[in-house]
Amino acid sequence: MSPDHPPGLDLDRLRGLLDRERPGLVNGPLTGRLIEGGRSNLTYAVSDGTGRWVVRRPPLGHVLATAHDMKREHRVISALHPTAVPVPDPVLLCEDESVLGAPFYVMEFMEGTPYRTADQLAPLGPQRTRDAVLGLVDTLVELHAVDPAEVGLADFGRPEGFLDRQLRRWGKQLDASRNRELTGIDELHAALGRELPSSPAPxxxxxxxxxxxxxxxxxxxIRAILDWEMSTLGDPLTDLGLLVMYSTRLELPNSPISTTASAAGHPPASEIVERYAARSGRDVSAVSWYTAFAWFKLAVILEGIHYRYTKGQTVGAGFDRIGELVPVFIEHGLTTLQEG
Structure with missing residues (x-):
């Protein structure tokens, strides 16, 4: 298949759908290319030579529809678009699998850069890097300020018992990929369960x-927040804990895990927490728990990747080093919880 006709994207059928549903939107033959990145769903950039759009669909050959729910992603973007939260303009949702072989949605193409590594941030310099990261905090505050009921998302999740369910879910994920001794991971899971904080308003x-x-x-x-596949209604401090985790320097040479925290000018995790607290008005005294939970969750995700690597089920470079990172994440989780 040519680069302009990537797998999973039938441009003729897509054009036919757009002409029916949004007449006049497309004004020429469509070309498309796969955009690298994203956790699992496939993202394509599509153009008619003047206008540009993005198509999101589940992976080829997927079987777990709930894990790649296009309707949920489209719904949350549509609900947030009229608010101060920066998201792309949704164009349409298609649940008819005869078009591309799976449900998908189309949204506007947004110009901008997703910074994945400290090396990519380096050309910005310290001040611009600092501004970008603090903008990330401020945008998270904007997201958490949206009243779900006011934007039609009152039933978007089940916030009651959210943390307990999350902890049990990731414990089950861990059990599904156990094939070696991981010192401290059960201790971390149990300690998180004992010290479960009371969640703020969802x-x-x-x-x-x-x-x-x-x-x-x-x-x-920030022009747009992307990758809403894990979005729900729940405890906002789980987002903060994850951001704090990603803002912690990992002194791991040649790590296959991308991190921007070592970039010159990147604010320390403590400043990120203080800024979020000041701008949101939320009590962040339990942030250590949420950060430790983020370390646990990533340890489980990495162990799952390592498990698939040992079974010969991964494709690409770097997977051979994932396994050695898991104990580092467990240790950070335990330390963070103890210090909290």
């Missing part, structure tokens, strides 16, 4: 909020 939670899941424009402002 908000829309992104679920994977970090610098490389937003697009930053030339003015260093």
């Amino acid at each position: 908000t829309v939670v992104h679920g994977d909020y970090r610098l490389d899941n937003v697009l930053i424009g030339p003015d260093d402002r």
Whole structure:
């Protein structure tokens, strides 16, 4: 298949759908390319030579529809678009699998850069890097300020018992990929369960909020938050804990895990917490628990990748080093919880 006709994207059928549903939107033959990045769903850039759009669909050959729910992603973006939260303009949702072989949605193409590594941030310099990361905090505050009921998302999740369910869910994920001794991981899981904090009022939670899941424009402002596949209604401090975790320096040479925290000018985790607290008005005294939970969750995700690597089920470079990172994440989780 040519680069202009990537797998999973039938441009003729897509054009036919757009002409029916949004007549006049497309004014020429469509070309498309796969955009790298994203946790699991496939993202394509599509153009007619003047206009540009983005198509999101589940992976090829997927079987777990709930894990790649296009309707949920489209719904949350549609609900947030009229608010101060920067998201792309949704164009349409298609649940008819005869078009591309799976449900998908189309949204506007947004200019901007997802910064994945400290090396990518380096050309910005310390001040612009600092501004971009603090903008990330401020945008998270904007997201958590949205009243779910006011934007039609009152039933977008089940906030009651959210943390307990999350902890049990990730414990089950760990059990599903156990094939070696991991010192401290059961201790970390049990300690998190014993010290479960009381959640504040529920908000829309992104679920994977970090610098490389937003697009930053030339003015260093966030143009759009992307990758809403893990979004729900729940405890907003889980987003903060994850952001704090990603803002912690990992002194790991040649790590396959991307991190921007070592970039010159990147604010320390403590400043990120203080800024969020000041701007949101939320009590962040339990942030150590949420950060430790983020370390646990990432340890489980990495162990799952390592497990698939040992079974010969991964494709690409770097997977051979994932396994050695898991104990580092467990140790950070235990230390964070003890210090809290």
